[in-house]
Amino acid sequence: MNKLIRFGAQIGLLLTIWLILWSGQFWKTPFILENISAFIAQILVVLFLIYIAAPKYLFTKRYLHFIGISVLILILANLAVSYFSPQIIEPIPRLRGMNMPPDDMNPREPHRPPSEFLTQSLLIVLSYILATVIEVIYYNQKNEEALIKSKAQTLNTELKLLKSQINPHFLFNALNNIYALSGIDTEKTQKSISYLSDMLRYVLYECEQPLVSLQKEMDYIDNYIKLFRLKSSKTYPIKTEFNVSNPNIMLSPMLLIPFVENAFKHSNIEKIKDTFITIYIETTAQSILFKIENSIPEAPVNKDELGGIGLENVKKRLAIIYPNTHELKITTVNNTFSVSLKLEQHV
Incomplete structure (x- = not known):
């Protein structure tokens, strides 16, 4: 006026x-x-x-x-x-x-x-x-x-920045895995490239949307695990359980992935002995429940601090996108690092 x-x-x-x-x-x-x-x-x-x-x-x-x-x-x-x-x-x-x-x-x-x-x-x-x-x-x-408009623009800019910090981290891990396979097994290398292609398609195109289906997020996690398993003929102690009645329930893209990456990064799962990773996803009519546990080696691996930048970024995104509709619990008990995340469904 x-x-x-x-x-x-x-x-x-x-x-x-x-x-x-x-x-x-x-x-x-x-x-x-x-x-x-x-x-x-x-x-x-x-x-x-x-x-x-x-x-x-x-x-x-x-x-x-x-x-x-x-x-x-x-x-x-x-x-x-x-x-x-x-x-x-x-x-x-x-x-x-x-x-x-x-x-x-x-x-x-x-x-x-x-x-x-x-x-x-x-x-x-x-x-x-x-x-x-x-x-x-x-x-x-x-x-x-x-x-309010200024805050919205600031939050949007921050979200884009946080997403941009996620993508390179995933890409470097995947390329390192493929590089390790290239001199060992051609067939596995081809499969790795196929998995990576699907993952890149999700990151580059689907993640541009504010919300994606839980099914796409689970597909990414599944491809991530398959890509990791191809590194060796060993059987890694990785367990997944998806009790999802509604795979089309929506959530913010790349929200669960950093927890998975963190578990693989800090569990020292490559050693197999006395290590484990367990991923659990469940849905109700109005919410998503995500749990992940991983072993913590007695002698810490020479990597970033447990949790690291990836989890800090997720916390910031949760505070922005789900300010009053999420519940995040991170605990360390008996050499086990646990994450429990509950998300209320987006309207």
Whole structure:
């Protein structure tokens, strides 16, 4: 709402009030003429507030200047009303053929009772105060909308940044696995490339959407595990259990993957002995439950700190996308690192 529209709306409100007052006097011409100067004064003080006083002093936090100039403009407005109103009503008796007393020839002599002048002065002051309140409300609302928009843009930028930090991490791991296979088994290398192709397709295209189906996230996890298993002919102690009644339930893309990557990275699963990874996914009508556990070697592997940047990014994304609809628990008990994540379904 621009200044002109707000000005017109406030003048319309003032006009409505005056019409009610005038109708109470049965539209008597003297009453209208006596008060029209007060109405004009109200228009001018509101105009002054919207275009000068509020933007230049009030909204720049120059409060003393605003109060001082407001008091000054209200005094001038009331002096103008007291000066011009008698001149307006002065010709009325002459039109009716009435004789004017000599004292009434002085245009500066007041013709109205003090109570009437005080009433008009009060209306001018109240109209200025009302206009100030309306301007402050509009200003605060506008600032709040701008703040919300700014926060949304910031969150969107942060989400994109967090996603961009996820993708290179996954890609480097996959390429290292394929490189290790290339000199050992051609058939496994071809399978690895196929798995990697599906994973890249998901990352590059599906992850551009704000939400994806749980099925696509599970397919990615499945391909990730298959790609890892192809590194060796050994049987890795990796267990998955997906009790998913609704695979089309939606969630934010690449939300579960960092937990899986973290488990593979810190469990030292390549050693097989005394290691394990267990992945469990379950759905209800309104939620997704994801659990993952992995062993922690007695002698820590020379890698990043357990959890690392990947899990920190997930926590930030959860705080942004699921601020009040997620429950994340991360525990370490008896050399077992456990993650439990519950997500409420996106509407």
